[in-house]
Amino acid sequence: MVRLTRVEQQARTRAAVLAAAREEFAEHGFGPAKVDRIAERADLTRGAVYSNFPSKRALYLAVLIDLVEQDSGTVAAVSPSSRADALGVFARGWLERLPLAGDSAPGGRLQLRSLDGVFEDEPGPSVAAQVARLEALLLALALEEGGVMRCVRLAELVLTLLDGAGHRAATAPGSGDPFDVAHACRHLAGIDLQDTWAPPHLPYVAPAQACSDAWSPPAGLVDVISGSPVDVGHGLVVVLGAGRLGAAEEAVRSASPGEQVVVAVVTGDPAETGRLVRLRLTDTVACLRRVFAVSSWPPVRLVLDDDARVASAIGLAGAGDETESAVSVRDGLIVARSHGRGAGHAAGAHSREATP
Structure with missing residues (x-):
């Protein structure tokens, strides 16, 4: 035996x-x-x-994550020739989860990775809104590759359309035509949303504090986007709580061209809030990988810091959903620190100004 x-x-x-x-x-x-x-x-x-699993909700999220990880697999990117083609392929991949007419409503919601009725109490809805902003940023960065136009509002519009199709399918499986939805997403690329990046609060963010501190990066970190190990020995390292994920764009836009930006996500509740974040981001990235080759992505790395190792490495204790902190790393040293609202922007601006 x-x-x-x-x-x-x-x-x-x-x-x-x-x-x-x-x-x-x-x-x-x-x-x-x-x-x-x-x-x-x-x-x-x-x-x-x-x-x-400490709760039924944590168990439900774990089941959904398991489904996403099983379905994602290794799919070759299609290398779309235009932004419109990219959106069409992305939408078709997302819409494959829609239940068919005759599918049971509970089974269809599971297939959809539906969170309807799962997070009705805070901080669930607030965190979901922040995750949606980060999802839009990831799609936008892939669409912006080689271009000069900010695509975050376009990405938000596409994701809103897809989420709407999902909500409708959850209540009436088989309704609507997914090919029409994918076609509509493709044509959204032609809409001029006059998307600009000029948050009014950034000029009032306090500058990062210059320093020369020893840096001992944690080993074994994995990038959610590429699935590869993350080298955090250089560039910007931004630690964001689940309630502050929308601030990721501040670091990305402030960094020097080509500089690596590592976004580490922390939460005070890994069992539920952490799983919510993991589910949504893993699902979105799986769809993105079907369209865009990892090698074509900008140098943004996404780490789910469930055990707060990155947070501890930059000197944070008790990191939670409202955490926002960043460091600039160069030649094995932390050369700038910033904490609080606008931390990623401040550390990125310091790094950019210090670049010869």
């Missing part, structure tokens, strides 16, 4: 819980699902379920 190690047994239990939860949520939906039934399906106790 083969004896499992404790780690192996924990992994087996977690896998059994996820499989049982997926069946329960597909059959009943999030609200009516019962943890007791999930435990029964997995042939485990209720306590065993809660020892792996």
